[in-house]
Amino acid sequence: MFGNAFAQDAPKHDWSLADMASQRGRIFLVTGGTSGIGYESAKALAAAGAQVVIAARSSERGQEAIASIRQETPNARVQFEALDLANLASIRALGERLNATLPRLDGLINNAGIMEPPERDTSADGFEMQFAVNYLGHFALTAELLPLLQKATSPRVVTLSSIAAARGALHFSDLQFEQDYDAGSAYAQSKLACLMFALELQRRSDAAGWGIQSIASHPGLSRTNLQANHGFVRRSLRVLFQPAAQGALPTLYAATAPEARGGAYYGPTGMMEARGPLGLAEVPQSAMDAEAAARLWKVSEELSGKRFPTRLAD
Template sequence: MTHLQHAKTTRRLGWRGRLAALGVMLSCVVVTDGALAQRQPKPDWNLADIPSQKARIFLVTGGTSGMGFEDAKALAAAGASVIIASRNPQRGQEAIDRIKQAIPDAQVQFEPVDLADLASVRALGQRLNRTLPRLDGLINNAAIMAPPARGTSADGLEIQFATNYAGHFALTAELLPLLRKSDSPRVVTLSSIAAHIGSIDFGNLQATQVYEPMSAYAQSKLACLMFALELQRRSDAAAWGIQSVAAHPGVAVTELVERGPGLDSIQGRQWSAMRGRLQTAAQGAIPTLYAATAPQAQGGAYYGPIGENEIAGPLGLASIPAEAGDTVVAARLWSITEELTGTRFPAPGH
């Protein structure tokens, strides 16, 4: 199917239709051999199972609201020192105040970053490399979803590709020296069940020919999943010592729709009608927290809810789209992203 055909098909589907179609696709998804070897997590794993994170340092992007906020709060409650990285200092302070109200001795701070501006990403990396002794965990959480009109980042990239994927790619590279100073560093990258309806379209990677909001979002989240899996492969090959894990929240009630297509859109109205069947932000954060803290979590794994269509339900190994396991496509995407972002991960042996 060409990108144009895919875009036309996606436009004909409402939100419910997309989820129904996704359910069919999940039933016949191809799972990579590596995923088949992974151990299933305890299905009822919850916040009480988080081991002590005392003396560990985490950075959470997009930690001012939604699942990122829940991640930051839970990690702080477990004793970690948490850095919330986001665009808005006022919302950052509000998030810190809310966490400290619930956890008076929480160690939490705010750092400004705009993932859609690579200069801002590099500046954050430079600040943290100067001030932190190490970084034990990086949670690549921040995202935007399906804005009606195509937008561009400060560097000319399609805004969802830039914010959801390329900014996190560059941030991970910037923070790699700090991560390698940790005894057991983890990078957790958030994908989505939308990755199953995505495809990496190298001929229209920045949606300059055709822009369909949900297709662009799905592509960005597929790219995030491919990045997480490729990062583990490269860490193994180059002995970086990084444990790279992917997670998705199912479908959770957050600000994504409100800030994307809008609550008055068709998707917004359908979203509102389905709210009672969806995950809360706290529930949606469980796969990420497992990936970030559980001793049993494995590098190269993909965790999420495994109920009907993976929208909600108990924790388990999520279904991996066939394209996400294509190492040739993943390597090509990695190389192109290095060029687009001016970012270089160290070569093997360095």
């Protein structure tokens, strides 16, 4: 049922923040960096000396996150930029601002997400909200920031998926779940799309010579605000989840470890990959469908109105 599309050496299971090299001189952008996995990632990167851009919707929460990070790392180089991933105009505006002000971007962490809103909602552009925020917004943002990434020496794009991707399917006949909305299925589709995007981005970078390492990660079951929409049973079971700081390790490894490889997928290695030490995550067979990934890429360019450079193979 499962396999790994790319042969990789597994990271050491006890990898921790103590193993993370200095990130001084590197610039990262973390979407959704005001809470959960994104906040823990931004905090760790700033503590390691990186310049960190937190991109999120709420300026108030952004300033709170920055103040909290600076309490632990007084000299942290961290800034907030407004970004609404459910609004393509907001994504374009951020791309314009950063392309005009940053010298380069060493790492893009596509982290922000929403999970299983009980009622179907749509983005400013008319897309199902989970598809828009979790996947399509990050697809468009990566395209917007590609020029900055290409200015870096060894740029990386880390895209967060989920163990839910294993039960996901791409509903090409109804990607926006207009006909029969199911919150769980829509979430799983969005996270499968994220994983397929990460793998396809690596394939296209190799083909076109973009020089980008595209890596996927997932946090297992971690205590974050994503559980806010869940019922009493799931909320009560949060005590069984691992802390967000532990859940952020696969992402931080993917973003910083010299031995991390493009096309890899990192996550916890405990039972069902819900928690536990860092390792290679299992790639669902559906995520390895290169034909479906190419189709999703084409549809995503059409929906977002944002196109990546043509592949050399074309």
